Amino acid sequence: SQKIEQNSEALNIQEGKTATLTCNYTNYSPAYLQWYRQDPGRGPVFLLLIRENEKEKRKERLKVTFDTTLKQSLFHITASQPADSATYLCALPYSGGYQKVTFGTGTKLQVIP
């Protein structure tokens, strides 16, 4: 069955540094991958989508890579700020169901001033 793995341990990083979060998946080949941000007490908010034929996608200080050979996506936040502190989830579509996605358990990022 499809499986998504995100580092369950919190990531602590100094303000101004680049944060890198990992999303690994097994047992399928998704056509795209999404990243969401979730703040405490709130629902996830969509950040970026990258398709299987794209190696890299950028949006302001965010960069996502998608390696279909390694079955891995990396999510980078450059020049990190305390306001970037949140939980970040990756999501992949179910095989055969384009509207249905599976979410990873998320990685909590803490940016220390």
Next chain:
Amino acid sequence: DAGVIQSPRHEVTEMGQEVTLRCKLISGHNSLFWYRQTMMRGLELLIYFNNNVPIDDSGMPEDRFSAKMPNASFSTLKIQPSEPRDSAVYFCASSSSGGYTDTQYFGPGTRLTVL
């Protein structure tokens, strides 16, 4: 745009009681998803609708859970009878199914506690 609206935001009830969670979609969206989030299991899809029709309810835990979409903009998730293990945050999300990479817009969630 007000975004996805959920009510109540918090619900505390006793085991055996009926619980009804409500969700209003973003205007113009035609797909509706119900999720449950816990520390142990993360974010799990319970059911989703497209154009008011339930498409996949394989995530609904058992017959105690039911979901309806009486019109294009509103949905309910009902738990009857509720049990302590149903305690979780329940989110609904909506999307516009114009393409196959639909972004989902989440509501603020309902935190359910069953005593």
